[in-house]
Amino acid sequence: MRIHLLTPSLIPGDAVSNDVLGMCRWFRRRGLAAYAYAAHCHAELRKKVRPLRAYRGYLDSRDDILLYHHSVGWLAGMDLYRRSRNRRMIRYHNVTPPAFYRPYNAGYVRACRRGIQETRRLARSNPELILADSEFNARHMIACGADPNACRTVPPLHRIGKLDRLPLDEQLAARLKDRTNLLFVGRVTPNKGQLHLIRVLAYYRRYLDGHADLHLVGGFDVGIPGYREQLQAEIRRHGLQEFVHLTGKVTARQLKTYYASAAIFLCASEHEGFGVPLVEAMYYGVPIVAYGGSAVGETLGDAGLTWETPEPALLAESIGEINSCPGLREALVQRQRERYRRHFSLEASERGLAEVLGARLVYATCLPAIAK
Amino acid sequence: MPGSAPAIEEIKDAILKRARARQAAIERGDYAVPLHYRPLPLPELFDLLGQWEYRRDALALAVPPPCSGLAARLGRLCKSLVSKSLRWLLIRQVEFNTAAIRHAQGLAEFLAVVDRNQAEFLAAFTSLKLQVHALAGRLAELEHKPLAAGQSATDCRPCPQSDTDHLRKYQVYLAMLVARESQLPLAEGEAALANEGRKPGRHGSILVFGSGHGDFLRFLISEGIAAQGIEQDAGLVEGCQERELPVVQADFLAYLSGIDDGSLAGIVLDLSHSAMPAQELASLLGRCWTKLRKGAVLIVEVDNPEASPPRAALTPRVPVELLAFLLESQCFTLIDSIFSAPAQPTDRPIVRTSSDRPFDLRQYGRYAVAGRR
Numbered sequence: 001m002r003i004h005l006l007t008p009s010l011i012p013g014d015a016v017s018n019d020v021l022g023m024c025r026w027f028r029r030r031g032l033a034a035y036a037y038a039a040h041c042h043a044e045l046r047k048k049v050r051p052l053r054a055y056r057g058y059l060d061s062r063d064d065i066l067l068y069h070h071s072v073g074w075l076a077g078m079d080l081y082r083r084s085r086n087r088r089m090i091r092y093h094n095v096t097p098p099a100f101y102r103p104y105n106a107g108y109v110r111a112c113r114r115g116i117q118e119t120r121r122l123a124r125s126n127p128e129l130i131l132a133d134s135e136f137n138a139r140h141m142i143a144c145g146a147d148p149n150a151c152r153t154v155p156p157l158h159r160i161g162k163l164d165r166l167p168l169d170e171q172l173a174a175r176l177k178d179r180t181n182l183l184f185v186g187r188v189t190p191n192k193g194q195l196h197l198i199r200v201l202a203y204y205r206r207y208l209d210g211h212a213d214l215h216l217v218g219g220f221d222v223g224i225p226g227y228r229e230q231l232q233a234e235i236r237r238h239g240l241q242e243f244v245h246l247t248g249k250v251t252a253r254q255l256k257t258y259y260a261s262a263a264i265f266l267c268a269s270e271h272e273g274f275g276v277p278l279v280e281a282m283y284y285g286v287p288i289v290a291y292g293g294s295a296v297g298e299t300l301g302d303a304g305l306t307w308e309t310p311e312p313a314l315l316a317e318s319i320g321e322i323n324s325c326p327g328l329r330e331a332l333v334q335r336q337r338e339r340y341r342r343h344f345s346l347e348a349s350e351r352g353l354a355e356v357l358g359a360r361l362v363y364a365t366c367l368p369a370i371a372k
Numbered sequence: 373m374p375g376s377a378p379a380i381e382e383i384k385d386a387i388l389k390r391a392r393a394r395q396a397a398i399e400r401g402d403y404a405v406p407l408h409y410r411p412l413p414l415p416e417l418f419d420l421l422g423q424w425e426y427r428r429d430a431l432a433l434a435v436p437p438p439c440s441g442l443a444a445r446l447g448r449l450c451k452s453l454v455s456k457s458l459r460w461l462l463i464r465q466v467e468f469n470t471a472a473i474r475h476a477q478g479l480a481e482f483l484a485v486v487d488r489n490q491a492e493f494l495a496a497f498t499s500l501k502l503q504v505h506a507l508a509g510r511l512a513e514l515e516h517k518p519l520a521a522g523q524s525a526t527d528c529r530p531c532p533q534s535d536t537d538h539l540r541k542y543q544v545y546l547a548m549l550v551a552r553e554s555q556l557p558l559a560e561g562e563a564a565l566a567n568e569g570r571k572p573g574r575h576g577s578i579l580v581f582g583s584g585h586g587d588f589l590r591f592l593i594s595e596g597i598a599a600q601g602i603e604q605d606a607g608l609v610e611g612c613q614e615r616e617l618p619v620v621q622a623d624f625l626a627y628l629s630g631i632d633d634g635s636l637a638g639i640v641l642d643l644s645h646s647a648m649p650a651q652e653l654a655s656l657l658g659r660c661w662t663k664l665r666k667g668a669v670l671i672v673e674v675d676n677p678e679a680s681p682p683r684a685a686l687t688p689r690v691p692v693e694l695l696a697f698l699l700e701s702q703c704f705t706l707i708d709s710i711f712s713a714p715a716q717p718t719d720r721p722i723v724r725t726s727s728d729r730p731f732d733l734r735q736y737g738r739y740a741v742a743g744r745r
Contacts, residue, residue: 097666099665099666099667100666102667103667195705196703199700199703203701207394207398270666302380305380305383305384305387307384308662309658309661309662309702309703310703311391311658311701311702311703312701312703313391313394313395313701314387314388314391317387317390317391317394318387321383321386321387328383
């Protein structure tokens with residue numbers, strides 16, 4: 001029996017990619033032959049993944065398992081899924097609603113609409129198992145017609161602990177030292193709500209006389225330059241050019257340095273399937289203030305300060321409260337670490353995978369050679 | 373959690389109270405509403421110009437030093453000819469591109485003018501339709517209304533239409549704005565709702581709070597826009613229902629709480645007859661935000677407290693800057709501010725802040741601010 005994991009692309013630092021590779025490693029540690037396939041792959045990960053065409057040779061095998069990672073519209077992937085005779089399972093990461101891209105890129109809107117249509121087709125294709133990142137995602141699948149008995153929730157696997165081995169970027173750490181750093185980690189896309197965060201900072205600086213810098217860490221999407229321009233216009237409008245930093249994609253060392261230097265992790269995402277950066281913030285002991293819409297509230301639980309709207313006044317006052325009350329900061333950090341340990345650590349996620357998949361897998365005694 | 377630290381819910385309540393108190397202070401004017409203007413600094417402008425000069429001479433700089441020998445000189449001559457040819461070609465290309473861009477800009481401006489004219493024509497045509505409809509209604513009323521004692525038919529003169537004309541043009545503009553900005557294709561709307569695990573709500577796509585006599589609601593429906601009116605005055609509700617308009621009597625906040633989050637395509641709030649302080653207004657706007665779909669539009673209409681002379685004793689006063697601030701503080705992105713009901717008949721009937729033409733807002737009795745979620 002082999003496990004085939006399909007995903008449209010593999011990019012270092014991407015949550016879906018980390019989940020795919022993490023699952024691959026988990027299957028192999030249990031003596032199973034697991035292969036990841038992607039249509040597009042970053043050069044760093046070429047050795048860990050096979051090209052998509054390599055999967056065609058296994059389409060008719062009824063003993064193998066196909067684990068299809070769905071997060072975006074993907075015609076080639078859906079074609080392979082439809083033709084596959086493997087035992088089919090779906091890993092659902094959620095598709096961004098097209099309304100977020102409407103003002104910026106009509107092509108993205110079409111891609112998201114296609115993704116939503118494919119979600120419905122996948123849900124109604126009677127897969128053996130649907131693994132959702134969160135209950136929010138599981139509810140989506142059920143609303144799209146999936147069998148509730150086939151849906152399970154397992155948090156995505158991640159590589160947070162890998163950053164522990166890396167030293168801090170000293171130059172960056174020196175720049176961030178002695179400042180109140182508000183941090184958000186996530187791609188610069190409309191659903192991540194960076195616009196709200198800029199307004200929060202403006203409110204905090206103007207009405208609470210707070211001194212803080214906002215670091216928006218995350219890669220830019222070249223397909224939506226209009227959103228980046230909108231962010232920059234908003235920054236200029238509030239006169240925050242020296243206090244808001246759009247860093248773009250950063251290295252792992254720099255990411256670790258940002259977390260180490262952050263006073264508060266701010267999140268105003270209007271749509272998230274899970275929110276891996278929230279888990280990273282929990283791990284690094286950065287108190288979280290967030291808008292609890294979509295899956296964010298569920299991921300945080302009662303471990304952070306979450307609100308029903310991304311109203312700048314509420315988020316800014318929360319920042320002020322945490323900064324002025326060390327007892328609250330310690331309490332939040334402790335709650336977050338406990339929540340991470342119990343629900344989102346790698347061990348906890350792998351335990352969840354084992355509980356869900358254990359009965360469905362046949363354990364091999366040895367790992368067959370991986371043919372190239 | 374340590375015993376000395378209060379519970380998260382208590383902290384959140386304290387934060388909420390503090391935020392509302394600060395909002396009240398902002399309403400009182402304790403904080404100035406920010407206005408930022410940053411022109412491009414001159415050093416930055418000169419730096420940009422300097423870079424252009426450098427790039428223009430880049431090819432001229434790519435000339436190797438002179439060297440002796442016939443072969444070397446011939447080689448140098450060939451390279452020089454090639455670089456000059458390339459330079460000539462690139463300059464011609466840049467000139468062509470510039471001309472093409474200018475042509476495209478001109479074409480775009482022309483198309484924009486055509487589009488604006490088309491919109492104006494459509495608005496005027498719709499306004500004409502409404503006037504015909506209203507005149508027909510008045511005619512029917514007059515035919516059925518008995519004359520009072522001592523009154524002759526010639527005493528019945530129609531009311532001055534100028535205020536009504538302005539109001540209609542304003543309503544037409546607002547209806548076009550909400551229809552253009554909020555309308556989603558049906559398939560996308562259903563798909564978006566299905567993705568969020570909800571069915572399309574039983575409520576209309578556009579809610580009109582404070583529908584009054586229902587004129588605006590009727591206009592929206594006549595344009596094919598699904599709309600629902602909500603009014604607190606029982607008499608007005610009865611009048612609208614007699615005219616077969618979909619209006620219900622309800623409190624605004626209570627009605628909103630019965631609607632699914634993210635299900636509405638637009639909301640129009642007419643607050644000219646409700647005395648709502650800024651704090652309550654902020655919480656109503658926040659509730660509207662949660663009920664609107666992503667990209668949907670909220671329009672808030674109020675009487676202009678800065679109008680000279682004031683239309684009524686307004687309590688509380690909501691100037692346009694405060695309303696814009698409240699909308700932004702509840703996470704809306706401002707689209708436009710529209711002023712109407714001019715004091716002088718010679719003034720323009722509708723003015724918008726997005727049109728960049730200067731105007732005196734004190735000359736207008738009513739305004740609306742549109743924001744997008």
